Amino acid sequence: MCQNIVGTENHVKSIRLMNAVRDRMKSTKRDIVITSGSFGEGLDMSGSDLDLMFVTAKDIEVYENDEDIKTDNNSSDVILSMETDDVKAGFAQLLVKHVKHTNPQNPCKYFEELNGKHYLSSALYKQYQLANTCSNSVIHGPCISDKEGMYDKAKCLHCRTWTSQASQWITRSNSSWPSYNVKQSIIKHGVLFVPIGVKGSPKEDIEWRISFSVGEKFLINTFTHTQLICYALLKILLKHVIATCIECENLLCSYFLKTIIFWISEELPQSIWKPENLIHCFMRCFSRLIYSVDYSVCLHYFIPENNLFENKIEGRAREILLGKLYTLHSYGWRCILFSDQISNIHVSMWMNHIEPHTLHTIELAKPVNSKLLYLAIEVSDSFEEDAIVYKRGIHQIVSYHQSSPKYMCTYYLSKLCGQYAQYVQLNSSRNNNKQQYKQYKSCLCTLLQNIYHDSVSGWLMLASFFYKAKQYSNALHIIAYSISKCTPEKVCLMDMSGSHFRFFDLQLSKKTSIVQLWKIMFIDSLKFAINSQLIPNELQMEIENGIHYISSIVYAYFLKMLCHYHLNNVIGCQDCLQTFQLVLAEKFLIENNRPLYSGAYNILGIALQLLGDNESARQAFMRSVDIYPNNEYNTAIKRLSFIGLM
Template sequence: MCQKIVGSENHVKNLRLMNTVRDNMTSENFTTYITSGSFGEGLEMRGSDLDVMHVIKEMEVYENVQTSLNSNVLYLSMETDDVKAGFAQLQVKQNHSPGQIESFEEHNGKHYFSSTLFKQAVKHNSNSVIHGPCISDKDGTYDHAVCLHCKTWISQASQWITRSNNSWPSYKVKQSVIKHGVLFVPVGVKESPKENIEWRISFSVGEKFLIHTFTHTQLLCYALLKILLKDVISTYTECEDLLSSYFLKTIIFWISEELPQSIWKPENLIHCFKRCLSRLISSVDYSICLHYFIPENNLFENKIEGRARRILLDKLYKLHSYEWRCLLFSDQLSNFQVSMWMNPIESHTLHTIEVAKTIKSKLLYFAINMNYVFEDDIDVHKRGIHQTVSCHQSSLKYLNTHCLSVFCGQYAQHVQLNSSRKNNKHQHKQYKSCLCTIMQNVYHDSVSGWLMLASFFYKVQQYGNALHIIAYSISKCTPEKVCRLMDLSGSHFRSSDLQLSKKTSIVQLWKIILIDNLKFTRNSRLIPNELQMEVENGSYRISSIEYIFFSKNVMSLSSQ
């Protein structure tokens, strides 16, 4: 059951590595991208969205601003007096551009960086909505949080460094968390008189480090609590907005710190889950859920109280009376046999499940494509090539190659093919540059990269080459191939169960069996003229199968 809902340890590891590789490749001189939330932690479950943090490097936060200042950086000083624990006001200390001034507010002769004005400034279009500290799309598919970085550990969380005497988290992990520092996200304390200039201190990266140290049993407990919350508890109208996944994560952290790691074993899954549920009930009963890094911040303060608390507590006690069987109230879990919980799954079946989960993963597909927002950024291209060539670990090299292939398919579409300069040498250089980039686009699936190459030949009027590539693409569209988001049939499962497939990584297998969609970027220079209108206002996706039939007819007519 847990393997099908959460995935194997290997599947979780693959998701995390994909996120890391993609984040590293797309981060640039001015912004660092960090995939966060459940998906960034390696979990994709029903109702999950894509959380991405954008850390602006041109702004830095300090508790005490350093004396040596960079003229290109906006320095902000933390102020925590008369602010709720876990939050801060950010006073402007030195250097700013005219655009940044629009996000300043003056209080008592001092200028503060406004979290409210900042969110409005980074909200680019009417299709986005402000949701807490995030900018979200109207469909709720993704949340973008543009945030600021403090490179040093803050005094409010200093006690965490020496608090735990148990083995978790280890000294090495703690040092990694401390070394990163903390982030500040643009949201204040609700109904605070200075809410507009308050920022929440975020330990998202540190929490991600901690969850990456979880045993698979810890991760499963966390996932089961999330399922219970979304599928059962939140279905009660009175309890819908009382609890969040962050509260559950906090409870798991505290329990993990208290228990030895040897407890978190597969045979103890039910026991560990019951312990976590009991702690949740206790927290609601006393209206106390202390922030893991800053215990002075009670996350339940002014939230879990009064009639709403009594109703929630009553529901939790009823669920607790069913013990582990309370999970069967979730329609995701109700069809599974109890015996499936503990019985090991054969390795070849696990591999097949992993293949199916990645093919069906909407978030993974969305994440791989969405993060390449700089289609015409040559720095991303150079960075991707450097990471791929310099990587010695084969699994990471395959992931780098996959991500670089996806990016090149978009980057090539912005290479100028028809220069206004009447210089054949210059035009030939552009031709070779575009062709070289497209040839790096054939490593993420079995067909779409070749179809983009056919489009290139069509645009430069080499119709014979284009038709040859189309014919080759048709030959690769065999019955065992799979398309993104499709349900795998019996033949697909048998194919992925082959010995060759079992020794092949997920991204290598995609190169063999996956037929992905084509994505033409806005104002693409490679899309056929007959489809040019489709990319005048935005990107355009088309099934590779549909594009084969379309392009074969169009290119055949053009070659006559």
């Protein structure tokens, strides 16, 4: 059962490897990207969001001691010094010590004056980050989040030296965990600062929380698989059982659970954390949680002076929570069966042996069905950033010696190339024939690197390139090949069924890597960027308000019809249209996603309108609006108004 929850040890290692490769590719000299939270630690949990930290590596530097500050030849725009007097343990105020006034971004807009001194305001810093993100974003604690709660992005500051507030941690533990080398790696990294103050503090807006996220990642990576399963089970118990009670909903968080496991891991020898001791270890962690709530004490692992439960778990809410915890504890390890996520898995799997091939199938299936993994692999929408990441990706593929990170890097680079190629100006009036030919070859070479992340979408982007170049015969050959790949056993995003599991059992060898699996089975949607040079002119309206996604099978038949249309092949157009309508009726390889399904009917309406059947087009547009009535993103609403004017 536990293998279904967190996956095998190899699965966890694969998730961590993906994160490491992707973070390294996306990091720049200005910002270092760190995938954090449970997913960053290798746990792909149901219902979790994606946590990303962007560490400012160049613009702002933080020092704890003034004597460490050197303004000469310093490339940073702002230099800050920590102030911890009259601030709760685990927090600091960041005093402005030096500002480079040549910075056109004007960092002074983040400053707040207090008693004649200037401090970097955590509140203003977050407001600025919010103003520079999409309209779908909100402030959530120290993070900028989307309204659907799918991701949290935190812009952080870095202090390269270890903070004195956590100095006792260096020598506190006499046990073998964490090891000396792990401790040194954590200390060497230093600490981060995230923009949030102590709730209710009179100086809350200029306080920053000291974050040990990177150090905590190091610690989690040293966990045995049993430790990781205990952590995952506690998180499931919290999210799906404890937090379902309205009075208990916001009292506990997963960070408290992580802290408890850190303390217990320091107390117990690593030899205890074995599969045969899983139930004993889990119940010990659960008992410690009850003890912490009972005494309203959960000490921060690195800074014990900071009681995480202070002013949080108290009064009647605490009594209700404590009663619920005691009731659950009375059931022993079976308390986790109150979670739907657990109870759906047969309880005999706790003790029974699982066939290795079945474990391998589960291991391969989890990433294909992973919402978090799909979110994480989305690349930047900035041409300048894409160009930098593209060059770094090429360098990393060459520099990696092991095959696993090399394949992973190739996968991400393939995803990136599909976006990068869309910004190449193919038909600019400023270019002479030689320049146009050079850009044509460059775009073509880039798109040929875009075929390694799934079965179909990369080829279709290449077909779109030939269509834009009016090479319709070449486009049709590639479209025919792409459609031949659209077979029933293929998988769309998070749309796996029992037949796909059976296909794994029948077709895939135990040596199949996750990247190879995606290439064999996965069908991604096409992602067209704003001002894309590769989207057909007939779909230009779709990218006016942002990025646009189209189901691969839908785009294949639409592009095929367009090619026949420009070749004046009436019969070809009619055949494509009929097959297109059949695909829609059967929902064949169309993701269970309202915007994508609505977009399919919108594209059908465009095809019908192009062929002169305005009444059928009207019906298709109306069906699109019924499925997804969004004025901002569904252009079917606008197209209906155009038909009404005819």
